[in-house]
Amino acid sequence: MTRLHVHTREIEPHRPATIARAVHFTLLRDGREEQLRNGAGVIYAPAAVGSDWRMQPQVLDDPRLTRRPKDWLLTVAISRTGEPEETSRRVGYRSQDLLEWDGPHPAAPFDESGTNTVDIDDATAAALEAKFGRIRSVAVDVDDSGPLSERGATIRYSDGSSRRAKVDWDAPALGRASGAIRIQDHAFPFIADRADPHILEYDGRWLFVATPDAGRGNEQTPELFIRAADTIEGLPAAPDHTIARVGDAGIGGCFWAPELHTIAGELRILFAPSIGTASWDGVQCHIMTLRPGGNPLDQGDWSAPAPVLTADGHPLRADERYGISLDMTYVPGDGGGHYVWSQRVVQDGYIGDAELWIAGVDPTDATRLRDEPRRLHTGRYSWELTDTNVVEGPFPLLSDDRLHLAYAAAAVGPHYATGWLSASTSDDPGDPSSWSVQPFPALDSASVPGQWGPGHISFFRHAGDTMMAFHAKIDPDETARHTGIRRVHWAHNGLPVLDMTPEEDLHPDLRVVTTLIEGPS
Incomplete structure (x- = not known):
């Protein structure tokens, strides 16, 4: 029999209340403890709206579970950060399977007789592990027929998933051949001192852009850099080339979060420079376009930086107050696709929440939106609001029937984390109601040892x-x-997994495989 223990964790220097005081799940069996989600939380407190209309994080304490005839009830104390414990109130979450939770529900009364440790059956424990545990390779099936050069392998994983992989075969001998399964194993860091990275294959070469992030600070960056290589492995040593400078189009610095996208058949670069002075509170989304047949490494082949504006030519902002915009990405689709970006009010000492916004792109002019911007996501869970109220860095990932949008949340530092928004491909991505949010991080500092504050993700295809x-x-x-x-x-x-290590992807004991050869290979 397995037991499920629900609990919070102690506050530590790199585990503040917004992360520690969430509901954590630990499986207890055979004298062992298995902390699910790498020891991070499963249920985080929803935020409250403060008197200044900014989201205020809350925290959870004293979780208790009760098995009822038709469902599970989890009750927990909730309070705003910084408030005394006696101001907390109890709320409840309900679940059919301990995997998906509905709540919190403020209505009373709740059953207060629950406990923090309950017995669960093996099937429930396996389901919890599949959703919240680590996924690891467990077996390999090698092709046993066909030409040797075309034979590959199927890697099977602990959650029931699998994938195909190529095999680099040695010369066969005595009717048998051995080979190594090919995997992508890149040491961290891949490129030092570069943040907000994006990689794109273009015209037979690999392009890399990012925010320089060392020494004098990224606000003072004087140039927008790009580098290229014939292979992914060649990018770390490739030289930087300047394609925009301070002074161009009134730019004073920053050159933050560049991304390369093909929009309306042309290569574009989206980025957020600071206008006027080199300061974070002056950044605005801009775009440059490569001329047809141009060289991406040649500044002369790029158009001058231009701001991305609303359909009627106004700056990107929620209302008449001054605001900043940054981290713009492009979601391909019908009618020109959509831009998604982060935006916040910054005026007269007031700094609002940084939120994600979305709008269609004018297919005839990539510097303009085709419709009214709509607020897509405001940080609503405690992990998104650690040290500051920021959601930013969106980037799309398409699966068979879902459009996923990775985004970053919290202050840049060890508490920075990655979340997911998701929508059906049959729904309108420009409608915020099409999207759902995953209530816990997809990637955080607990995910992979030695990688603190992982975020601002982009995706690409390789091999x-x-x-x-x-x-x-x-x-x-x-x-x-x-x-x-x-x-x-x-x-x-069907969900993407962002934290699989090379050892989990393919265990070293499974990497070398053999196959029998009959006749000429």
Whole structure:
């Protein structure tokens, strides 16, 4: 029999209340403890709306579980951060299977007789592990027929998922051949001192853009850089080329979060420079376009930086107050696709919540929106609001029937994390009601040891795999952020997995395989 223990964690220097005081799940069996979600929370407190209309994080305490005839009830104390414990109130969450939770429900009364540890059956424990545990390779099936050069392998994983992989075969001998399964294993950091990375294959070469993030600070960056290589492996050593400078179009600095996209058949670069002075509170989304047949490494082949404006030519802002815009990405689709970006009010000492916004792109002019911007997501869980109220860095990922949007949340640092928004491909992505949000992080500092504050993810295809580029810190207290890349795994439930290590992707004991050869190979 397995037991499920629900609990919060102690507050520590790199685990503040907004992360520690969430409901954590730990499986207890055979004298062992297995912390689900890498020891991070499963249920985080929803935010409250403050008197200044900014979201205020809340925290959870004293979770208790009760098995009822038709469902599970989890009751928990909730309070605003910084308020005394006696001001808390109890709320409840309901679940049919301990996997998906409905709540919180403020209505009373709730059953207060629950406990923090309950017995669960093996099937329920397995389902919890599949959703909240680590996914690992467990077996390999090797093709046993066909030409040797075409034989591959199927890697099977602990959650029931699988994937195909190529094999680099040695010369056969005595009717048998051995080979190594090919995997993508890139050490972290892949490129040091670069944040907000994006990689794109274009015209037979690999392009890399990012925010320089070392030394003098990224606000003072004087140029927008791009580099290119014939292979992914060649990017770390490739030289930088300047394609925009301070002074161009009134730019004073920053050059934040560049992304390369093909929009209306032309290569574009979206980025957020600071206008006038080199300051974070002056950044605005801009775009440049490569001329047909142009060289992406040649500044002369790019158009001058131009601001992305609303359909009627106004700056991107929620209302008449001044605001900043940054981290714009492009979601391909009918009618020109959509832009998604982060935006916040910054005026007269007031700093609003940084939120995600969405609008269609004018297919005839990529510098203009085709419709009214709509608020897509405001941080609503405690993990999104750690140290500051920020959601930013969106980037799309398409699966068979779902459009996923990764985004980053919280302050840049060890508490920075990655979340998911998701919509059906049959729904209108420009309608915020089409989207649902995952209530816990998809990637955080607990996910992969030695990678603190992982976020601002982008995706690309390489060697048949979906890959992600991201930034993280090696040390939680360092200033610089560094680029990493790794394969994205597709779980049995159809969701992307962002934290699979090379050892989990393919265990070293499974990497070398053999196959029998009959006749000429």
